[in-house]
Amino acid sequence: MNTRYRILKAEYLNVDTFLLTVQSELISKKARPGQIVTIKCGDEGGVILRRPISICSVDREKGTFDIAIQIRGKGTKILSKFKAGDMIDIMGPLGQGFSLYPKHKKIIAIGGGIGIFPLLQLLKDHPAENKKAILGFRNKSCVILEEEFRQACNELFISTDDGSYGDKGFVTDTLKKVMDKEPADMLFFCGPLPMMKLGVEIAKEYNTPCEVSMEQRMGCGIGACLVCVCKTKKEDDWEYTQVCKMGPVFSGDKIIID
Numbered sequence: 001m002n003t004r005y006r007i008l009k010a011e012y013l014n015v016d017t018f019l020l021t022v023q024s025e026l027i028s029k030k031a032r033p034g035q036i037v038t039i040k041c042g043d044e045g046g047v048i049l050r051r052p053i054s055i056c057s058v059d060r061e062k063g064t065f066d067i068a069i070q071i072r073g074k075g076t077k078i079l080s081k082f083k084a085g086d087m088i089d090i091m092g093p094l095g096q097g098f099s100l101y102p103k104h105k106k107i108i109a110i111g112g113g114i115g116i117f118p119l120l121q122l123l124k125d126h127p128a129e130n131k132k133a134i135l136g137f138r139n140k141s142c143v144i145l146e147e148e149f150r151q152a153c154n155e156l157f158i159s160t161d162d163g164s165y166g167d168k169g170f171v172t173d174t175l176k177k178v179m180d181k182e183p184a185d186m187l188f189f190c191g192p193l194p195m196m197k198l199g200v201e202i203a204k205e206y207n208t209p210c211e212v213s214m215e216q217r218m219g220c221g222i223g224a225c226l227v228c229v230c231k232t233k234k235e236d237d238w239e240y241t242q243v244c245k246m247g248p249v250f251s252g253d254k255i256i257i258d
């Protein structure tokens with residue numbers, strides 16, 4: 001199977017996060033919001049394992065898709081050196097994405113940091129009439145893709161930890177205020193674990209279903225190892241579940257976030 005695709009555009013969104021637009025009929029046509037790709041970083045520096053990255057946005061007509069990547073360590077540093085015209089080795093789309101049910105008329109997508117990326121295509125594709133997004137960043141310089149999110153939803157709320165842009169505080173504080181004013185019938189979360197844990201509790205408080213996207217560290221990315229497991233409920237008990245195969249998106253009432 002061909003996994004090598006051409007990069008059409010490579011640009012920085014801020015000091016440590018870059019966006020790649022990749023040409024692939026296959027991935028752009030098949031990808032569903034919340035699914036991921038795994039990327040080979042190259043042989044440089046002994047980075048053997050593919051790195052999992054969310055599909056941020058797709059253009060099904062042009063046959064392209066976007067991924068946004070924050071530099072964290074060796075692998076993402078290597079990926080940051082790719083330029084327009086280069087070939088990149090990408091496998092996907094993989095995993096289970098978000099549920100897009102027409103019965104949900106009012107949705108809110110809540111994301112923090114790199115967790116905002118899979119929410120963009122979710123908002124673009126979801127058939128709901130009323131779509132809101134609440135995005136959280138550390139500070140003003142970290143705020144990215146604002147215009148793209150604004151265009152994909154009816155109302156966008158931004159918060160920063162230090163109040164340097166938008167509301168000061170956490171996305172979960174904004175979520176409560178927004179839910180008090182106009183309750184949604186479905187919530188989608190992606191971000192740091194404490195944020196998603198609190199988010200699931202808030203969803204329960206408001207008796208609203210939710211889904212969370214788990215950004216667990218991965219090994220093989222295809223269900224062949226056990227690096228990516230998380231805890232999920234099983235009747236009165238719990239079990240380990242592979243995030244790469246059964247996730248990364250899970251129902252809020254199935255997942256156990258420790």
Ligand SMILES: Cc1cc2nc3c(=O)[nH]c(=O)nc-3n(C[C@H](O)[C@H](O)[C@H](O)COP(=O)(O)OP(=O)(O)OC[C@H]3O[C@@H](n4cnc5c(N)ncnc54)[C@H](O)[C@@H]3O)c2cc1C
Nearest residue numbers: 051052053054069070072073074075076117215216217248
């Ligand atoms: C389902 C999923 C979707 C993801 N989507 C995106 C995305 O759209 N954009 C993006 O920039 N990143 C995303 N990530 C995270 C990305 O995969 C990691 O940042 C990347 O693998 C780090 O590789 P590295 O070699 O640069 O860093 P490493 O050298 O492997 O690690 C550097 C640092 O990053 C931390 N780290 C590594 N992986 C993770 C992780 N999964 N979660 C939290 N911390 C981690 C390590 O603990 C370490 O401190 C996603 C991860 C998963 C599992």
Ligand code: FES
Nearest residue numbers: 219220221225244
């Ligand atoms: S990363 Fe190997 S099973 Fe999920």
